[in-house]
Amino acid sequence: xxxxxxxxxxxxxxxxxxVVERPAAVVKELVENALDAGAGxxxxxxxxxxxxxxxxxxxxxxxTADDLTLAIERHATSKLPDxxxxxxxxxxxxxxxxxxxxxxxxxTLTSRTADADSAWRIQVAGxxxxxxxxxxxxxxxxxxxxxxxxxxxxxxxxLRAPKAELQACLDVLRRLALARADxxxxxxDDGRTLLSALPVAGGxxxxxxERAAQVIGRDFARHAMTIQAExxxxxxxxxxxxxxxxxxxxxxxxxxVNGRPVRDPVLLAACxxxxxxxxxxxxFPATALFLDIPAEEVDVNxxxxxxxxxxxxxxxxxGFVISSLKHALGRAGFQTGPAASGAxxxxxxxxxxxxPRPSGAAVGRAxxxxxxxxxxxxxxxxxxxxxxxxxxxxxxxxxxxxxxxxHANYIVAQTATGIVLVDQHAAxxxxxxxxxxxxxxxxxxxxxxxxxxEVVEIDASAAAxxxxxxxxxxxxxxxxxxxxxxxxLVRETPAALGEADVQALIRDLADEVQASGGAEPLSERLDAxxxxxxxxxxxxxxxxxxxxxxxxxxxxxxxxxxxxxxxHGRPTYxxxxxxxxxxxxxxx
Numbered sequence: 001x002x003x004x005x006x007x008x009x010x011x012x013x014x015x016x017x018x019v020v021e022r023p024a025a026v027v028k029e030l031v032e033n034a035l036d037a038g039a040g041x042x043x044x045x046x047x048x049x050x051x052x053x054x055x056x057x058x059x060x061x062x063x064t065a066d067d068l069t070l071a072i073e074r075h076a077t078s079k080l081p082d083x084x085x086x087x088x089x090x091x092x093x094x095x096x097x098x099x100x101x102x103x104x105x106x107x108t109l110t111s112r113t114a115d116a117d118s119a120w121r122i123q124v125a126g127x128x129x130x131x132x133x134x135x136x137x138x139x140x141x142x143x144x145x146x147x148x149x150x151x152x153x154x155x156x157x158x159l160r161a162p163k164a165e166l167q168a169c170l171d172v173l174r175r176l177a178l179a180r181a182d183x184x185x186x187x188x189d190d191g192r193t194l195l196s197a198l199p200v201a202g203g204x205x206x207x208x209x210e211r212a213a214q215v216i217g218r219d220f221a222r223h224a225m226t227i228q229a230e231x232x233x234x235x236x237x238x239x240x241x242x243x244x245x246x247x248x249x250x251x252x253x254x255x256x257v258n259g260r261p262v263r264d265p266v267l268l269a270a271c272x273x274x275x276x277x278x279x280x281x282x283x284f285p286a287t288a289l290f291l292d293i294p295a296e297e298v299d300v301n302x303x304x305x306x307x308x309x310x311x312x313x314x315x316x317x318x319g320f321v322i323s324s325l326k327h328a329l330g331r332a333g334f335q336t337g338p339a340a341s342g343a344x345x346x347x348x349x350x351x352x353x354x355x356p357r358p359s360g361a362a363v364g365r366a367x368x369x370x371x372x373x374x375x376x377x378x379x380x381x382x383x384x385x386x387x388x389x390x391x392x393x394x395x396x397x398x399x400x401x402x403x404x405x406x407h408a409n410y411i412v413a414q415t416a417t418g419i420v421l422v423d424q425h426a427a428x429x430x431x432x433x434x435x436x437x438x439x440x441x442x443x444x445x446x447x448x449x450x451x452x453x454e455v456v457e458i459d460a461s462a463a464a465x466x467x468x469x470x471x472x473x474x475x476x477x478x479x480x481x482x483x484x485x486x487x488x489l490v491r492e493t494p495a496a497l498g499e500a501d502v503q504a505l506i507r508d509l510a511d512e513v514q515a516s517g518g519a520e521p522l523s524e525r526l527d528a529x530x531x532x533x534x535x536x537x538x539x540x541x542x543x544x545x546x547x548x549x550x551x552x553x554x555x556x557x558x559x560x561x562x563x564x565x566x567x568h569g570r571p572t573y574x575x576x577x578x579x580x581x582x583x584x585x586x587x588x
């Protein structure tokens with residue numbers, strides 16, 4: 001069969017598949033056109049989740065009849081005046097959106113410039129053009145796409161339910177609204193208004209957090225950390241959720257590169273890494289992060305959808321974002337978020353009944369914490385001094401004064417305004433972890449030599465992975481060597497572990513090292529290993545603590561970053577104020 005040129009209509013429908021995948025793509029392209037046209041207000045109207053209709057109306061510059069005719073031709077655009085694909089100042093630039101939409105749907109464009117006597121309308125249905133013709137409209141543009149994919153019915157089978165398509169449209173508009181706090185946005189579907197974001201005045205930081213409150217939620221705005229950092233000509237600004245505020249999915253992770261909303265794997269991975277030891281598995285931070293980078297250091301012309309970018313130095317960007325977020329998390333201090341305390345209030349029900357059945361809970365072996373130079377837990381019970389009189393709670397001590405230990409695991413403390421319940425193992429796990437990281441940064445992780453080196457038998461592949469990481473493990477005070485196939489020899493362990501269960505520690509570390517597969521940067525792998533070591537070196541559930549030990553733990557928590565969460569992301573304490581307690585007893 002001889003080679004032939006495909007008809008232009010078919011070429012357009014094929015090309016449209018990369019640009020117009022679902023109604024949300026139509027919303028994105030049309031709203032970006034409106035923003036590039038200088039709109040101050042953009043109204044999006046949908047029918048059937050966008051499957052039946054997407055209409056975007058704006059008050060931007062508008063187009064003449066000649067502009068409308070050119071706008072529906074492929075690769076015709078007003079956004080590259082100098083044909084420069086490096087310094088791109090607009091959201092759109094490829095000239096593909098309108099012809100792609102017109103190739104697979106029925107597209108109507110109605111537009112008027114501010115100095116024109118009337119508006120003009122042009123229509124495209126499956127690539128067939130009619131118009132332009134005179135029409136009536138105020139200055140600005142209305143783009144309406146109906147019967148999406150009527151020209152490519154096979155694509156209809158891949159659309160999801162109207163509710164899912166509507167959610168995707170809403171997510172797209174929310175990101176664009178976050179990018180432009182100075183523009184008003186609305187979205188309605190079948191007569192219901194689902195988003196109404198008013199323009200925000202004021203300074204850039206304040207405007208962004210207010211827009212985030214409108215789009216992500218007031219809770220995010222109340223518990224958001226301000227991010228402001230600069231490195232080698234790259235700046236990162238915006239907001240990210242503080243410890244304790246997280247989401248069940250990654251939809252609230254919003255990243256922008258030079259004002260463009262992107263779903264870039266480098267940035268998303270950096271966010272995950274920064275929160276890796278703050279959030280539990282399956283939970284995600286909420287962010288509105290704006291990365292500004294010289295145009296020549298990033299390529300935005302990667303894909304027709306323009307949601308991905310390519311960085312010239314991806315390692316620099318990843319490390320910069322991680323360090324900026326971690327510094328902010330460190331500044332946030334030890335506090336936990338409202339979720340844990342709210343869950344506690346929800347768990348205590350006055351109508352609960354006593355269950356006489358035994359719980360069957362067993363108390364495991366207790367470990368002594370023997371970090372050199374630390375008095376916490378270092379004395380045997382017989383040598384411990386008599387506890388002093390209980391300290392009075394002080395406003396200077398946010399976690400209050402210890403009053404009791406429950407079930408050999410939970411510390412009850414009284415604060416100036418309420419009570420705090422602390423999980424001693426989870427809290428101490430975080431403290432040991434932060435000490436290990438700080439000591440590693442100084443190159444001063446103390447180790448202790450085992451009197452008799454211990455042989456640990458594990459899977460051959462796991463043993464090989466551990467031996468390959470031996471230099472990194474040595475930096476954390478753990479010395480391992482190969483000991484034939486399927487075994488490793490342990491000569492030294494971190495001093496912070498005290499009487500460690502070496503067998504359990506090595507097996508857990510082997511799992512951690514194999515899970516990372518060496519794909520993560522060394523610093524992140526070391527943090528993951530340190531977290532595992534800290535878990536084995538912390539005060540165990542079942543360990544009885546004296547009054548001074550409990551107060552010492554509380555004071556160290558107050559001075560340690562991120563101590564509101566353990567290494568696995570679980571809360572280390574919950575706090576109830578007097579008002580919460582009085583509500584439980586119906587005093588309020």
